[in-house]
Amino acid sequence: MSATITILAQHLLNGVLIGCAYALIAMGLTMIFGVMNIANFAHGEFYMLGGFVAFYLVSLMGLDYFAALPLAVAIVVALAIVLQHSIFRRLREAPMMTTTLVTIGLSILLENAALLLWGPQPQSIPTPFPTKPLSFFGVYTTPLYLFCMAVTAALIVVGHVLIRRTRMGKAMRATFQNKESAALVGIRIDRIYAYAFAFGAALAAAAGAVLGGFIPVEPATGGIITLKAFVVVILGGMGSFVGAIVGGLLLGLAEALGAGYMPTGWKDAIGFFAVILVLLFRPEGLFKRV
Amino acid sequence: MRTLKLVLAVAVSLAVAPLATAQETVRIGVVQPMTGPVAYDGNIYVNTVKMLVDDLNAKGGVLGKKIELVIEDGACNPAQSVNAAEKLVVRDKVVGLLGAFCSTSTAAVMEVAKKHKVPLITGISTAAQLTEQGNPYFFRAVATTPMLGNAFGPVLPKALNAKRFAFLTLNDDWGRSMQASYPKAIESGGGQIVANEFFQQSDLQFLSQITKVKAANPDAIVLAANTQQAVALSKQIRELGVTVPLVGEGAWSSDSYIKLAGPAAEGVYGLVEYVYTIKSPINEAFVKEFQAKLKENPSKFAGAAHNVLHIMVDAIGRAGTTDPEKIRAALEKTDYNGLVGNIKFDAKHQAYGQTVYLSLVKNGVPDVVETAKIAKP
Structure with a gap:
C-alpha cells in the first residue's frame, strides 16, 4: 500500500514540475495572443534560444550559472524587441492569418539559424547543483528539479502580480479588452505591444534557460514546446492568464498520471484529446479571457 | 550578328560544361536527416561518407572515375525522404542510394528505389519488416533488432x-x-x-x-x-x-x-553494431583518421557509413559499369571484409556474418x- 502511495506521490511531483514549466511557457503565449492578437508559432523558439544562450554563457564563457540565467533571458528579450519593432509593429492592423503565417516563417527561420550557428548537437546547461538525488520517503527529486520548480512558480506569481497589480498590467488588460478605447484614454498601444511581446518572450526564454539543466536543448526543440503551449492555452482559454496557469498544471498532471496509469504510448494523446473535448464542448476554454 | 553568335556559343558551352563533367563522375546519392530530431547522428553519417569519398578519390575513385556524392536532407520524415530520393534519382541521376536513417523513412525510400530500379543500401534502419518485403533493390548492411x-x-x-x-x-x-x-x-x-x-x-x-x-x-x-x-x-x-x-x-x-x-x-x-574500441588494423586506421579530421571518435553511425559506402563502391567496381541493374546484381554477391568483419547478403538482402558488440x-x-x-x- 505504501509503495502505491509513494509511486502516486512521485507521479504528482513529476506532474507539478512539468506543469509549472508548461504554465510559464503558456503564460507568455497567451499574453502575446491576448494583447497583440497574434498566435505566435515561434514561441517555442524563444524557449530554445533561452536554453542555448544560457548554455553558451555558462559552458563556453564560464559565467556563473545564476548570473547566466537572467542574462540569457535579457539577450532573448533584446532579440524579441528587435523582432517586434522590425516585423510585428508593421503588422498591427494585418489580419490574423497574415501574422500567423509570419510567426510560422519566423519559427523556421529561428530554428535554422540556431542549427547553422550551433549545430544539431543537443546541449545540457551545466548546473552547480549536486547530481545526487534527494529522497523523501522514497519519492525522489534532485536539487535542480526543486530549483526549477521554485523558479517557474516564482515567475508565474511575478507575472500574475505584474498583470493584476501594476499600471502597465492594467494598461495591458485595457488593450486586451478594446484596443481603440484604450488608445482613446491615452494608453500608448505601440508601447504596450512591445511590452507584451518582450514579456511573453522573456517567460519562454526563462523556462528554456531553467529547464535546460535537465532537458537537453537542440535547435528542433521549439516545435514541440510551441505545440504544448498551444494545448495549454486552448485548454485554459485563449488570452486568459489564470487559464494558462491552471491549464499548464492540469496538462502536466494529466500527462504524468495518464502515462503513469495507462500505457505510456498514449502520453501525448491525453493532452490533445483534452483539447478536442474542450473545443467541442467549451470552445472558449476552461476560463474566459479577462 | 557575329557577337551574338559568339555569345550564344559561349552560353551553350557553359551550359554543357557541367553535364560533361557530370558524366565523368560516378554519382552516389545520400538521404540522411540533417535537420530534425536525429540531425546530430545524421550529420555524423554525412561527414563520414564525405571524408571516405575523398580518400577513395585520392586512391583513384572507382571505374577510373571520381566518386561524387549528392547529399539530400530527409529529416527522418518519410515524405521529405521520398522527395529527396526522387530528386537524387530523377534529377541527379545517381547510380545508387545510401539511406535513410529512420526505419519509417527507409521504408518510404525503398519504394522509390524499386520504382526507378536503383539499388539502395541502409546501414542504420533496423526494423525487421524492411527486408521481409522482398524488394529486389533494397539491401540492409546491419543486423536487425x-x-x-x-x-x-x-x-x-x-x-x-x-x-x-x-x-x-x-x-x-x-x-x-x-x-x-x-x-x-x-x-x-x-x-x-x-x-x-x-x-x-x-x-x-x-x-x-x-x-x-x-x-x-x-x-x-x-x-x-x-x-x-x-x-x-x-x-x-x-x-x-x-x-x-x-x-x-x-x-x-x-x-x-x-x-x-x-x-x-x-x-x-x-x-x-559498431564501437570505436574494436581492435583490428582496419578499424584502428579509420579511428585515427576520423579523430584527426572530425575531432571525435566515430560513433556507430560513422561505422554504418563506412560499411555501406564501401559495400556500394565495391559493388560498382565489381559490376564494372554504372548501370544500376548490374550494380544491384553485384551487390547480391557481396563478400566484404570491413570494420565489423565479414558481411554477406542472404536471399532477402539481409546482411549476416558480421560481429556485434x-x-x-x-x-x-x-x-x-x-x-x-x-x-x-
Whole structure:
C-alpha cells in the first residue's frame, strides 16, 4: 500500500514540475495572443534560444550559472524587441492569418539559424547543483528539479502580480479588452505591444534557460514546446492568464498520471484529446479571457 | 550578328560544361536527416561518407572515375525522404542510394528505389519488416533488432547479473520491434520481463515512464534511444534514484552521448553494431583518421557509413559499369571484409556474418565486454 502511495506521490511531483514549466511557457503565449492578437508559432523558439544562450554563457564563457540565467533571458528579450519593432509593429492592423503565417516563417527561420550557428548537437546547461538525488520517503527529486520548480512558480506569481497589480498590467488588460478605447484614454498601444511581446518572450526564454539543466536543448526543440503551449492555452482559454496557469498544471498532471496509469504510448494523446473535448464542448476554454 | 553568335556559343558551352563533367563522375546519392530530431547522428553519417569519398578519390575513385556524392536532407520524415530520393534519382541521376536513417523513412525510400530500379543500401534502419518485403533493390548492411536480440538476449541475464528486465523504448518501428523480439531471447537466458513502456520521438522528459518502470522493481532496464533522448533518459533515470544497470540499442556507446551524459553514462551497456574500441588494423586506421579530421571518435553511425559506402563502391567496381541493374546484381554477391568483419547478403538482402558488440562505459570509454556473430537468418 505504501509503495502505491509513494509511486502516486512521485507521479504528482513529476506532474507539478512539468506543469509549472508548461504554465510559464503558456503564460507568455497567451499574453502575446491576448494583447497583440497574434498566435505566435515561434514561441517555442524563444524557449530554445533561452536554453542555448544560457548554455553558451555558462559552458563556453564560464559565467556563473545564476548570473547566466537572467542574462540569457535579457539577450532573448533584446532579440524579441528587435523582432517586434522590425516585423510585428508593421503588422498591427494585418489580419490574423497574415501574422500567423509570419510567426510560422519566423519559427523556421529561428530554428535554422540556431542549427547553422550551433549545430544539431543537443546541449545540457551545466548546473552547480549536486547530481545526487534527494529522497523523501522514497519519492525522489534532485536539487535542480526543486530549483526549477521554485523558479517557474516564482515567475508565474511575478507575472500574475505584474498583470493584476501594476499600471502597465492594467494598461495591458485595457488593450486586451478594446484596443481603440484604450488608445482613446491615452494608453500608448505601440508601447504596450512591445511590452507584451518582450514579456511573453522573456517567460519562454526563462523556462528554456531553467529547464535546460535537465532537458537537453537542440535547435528542433521549439516545435514541440510551441505545440504544448498551444494545448495549454486552448485548454485554459485563449488570452486568459489564470487559464494558462491552471491549464499548464492540469496538462502536466494529466500527462504524468495518464502515462503513469495507462500505457505510456498514449502520453501525448491525453493532452490533445483534452483539447478536442474542450473545443467541442467549451470552445472558449476552461476560463474566459479577462 | 557575329557577337551574338559568339555569345550564344559561349552560353551553350557553359551550359554543357557541367553535364560533361557530370558524366565523368560516378554519382552516389545520400538521404540522411540533417535537420530534425536525429540531425546530430545524421550529420555524423554525412561527414563520414564525405571524408571516405575523398580518400577513395585520392586512391583513384572507382571505374577510373571520381566518386561524387549528392547529399539530400530527409529529416527522418518519410515524405521529405521520398522527395529527396526522387530528386537524387530523377534529377541527379545517381547510380545508387545510401539511406535513410529512420526505419519509417527507409521504408518510404525503398519504394522509390524499386520504382526507378536503383539499388539502395541502409546501414542504420533496423526494423525487421524492411527486408521481409522482398524488394529486389533494397539491401540492409546491419543486423536487425531481432537478430541483435537473438545474438545477445540469451547472454544478457548473465552478463548483467540480472533476472528482472524492464523495457523502455522509443514508440516507433524500432522500439516496438525490440519489445516484440527481445523478451523471448532474454527468457531463454533465464531472465524475465517485468515492464514494457514507451516514449515518443518528441518527448523531452521521461519522468512518468521512469517512475512506472521503477515501480516494477527491475534488475536492469533495456532501452532504445538516439543521442538526444539517450542523454536525457539516462540522466533522468539516475535523478529519480534508479541505480540498476542500463543496457540499450542506439547511441549508448557513442562519444557524443558519453560526453553529454557525463557521470550518468558510467556503467551503461550498449548493444551495438559498431564501437570505436574494436581492435583490428582496419578499424584502428579509420579511428585515427576520423579523430584527426572530425575531432571525435566515430560513433556507430560513422561505422554504418563506412560499411555501406564501401559495400556500394565495391559493388560498382565489381559490376564494372554504372548501370544500376548490374550494380544491384553485384551487390547480391557481396563478400566484404570491413570494420565489423565479414558481411554477406542472404536471399532477402539481409546482411549476416558480421560481429556485434556489447560495450560497457568505464571512465568515459566504451570497452567491448562481449561479442557475438550474426547468424545467417
